[in-house]
Amino acid sequence: MRVALFKILILFCVSFPLTAKSDTWDFAMPHKKRCSLVSKDEQNMKELNICISKEYSSSEARLNKIYKKLHAALKDSRQLQKVQQKWLAFRDAQCKFMIPGSGESGIEYRYSLNACLIDLTEKRILDLENIYPCNGCIEFKEQFYKEGTWPRMDIPAVKADAPPRQP
16 A cells, blocks of 8 residues: 555656646747636637637738748748748648547637647747858848848747737
8 A cells, every 4th residue: 555655656756847847838828818718708719709800810910920030031032931821821820730529610610720820839939939140051131230220120928828819
């Protein structure tokens, strides 16, 4: 009996830090938390789907803003365009692949799909935010080398405890 309890205690101690950290890579978590504040009844998937859809639209708008700013800063933006088109196709295909279950007609499917799209979109935003002018790297327009700084993206961070965004 003591051995069984000890094994359970060890299993709990080993697995708890892993589960506690699992949300750090879920970039949709602040959005999902915000939507859970909208719907007092967790079972109301219609409200949750409307909210997560708005959250996805917000993430997509942030991505487009950063993309356009980077696109305008590059000396030759054709490669960025190609990469972004391929990334969008990857994101959409990846999320369709990752969301199992009742198919595209299921109400849970829409929520899960939008959460996946948010997660990958927020990660892409971080990728684009970390592209800077440097010698031997991606070539930017001359003005960015003279100024010596990359202009800030001015994209607000997403906070889990913020009130839901209005359309």
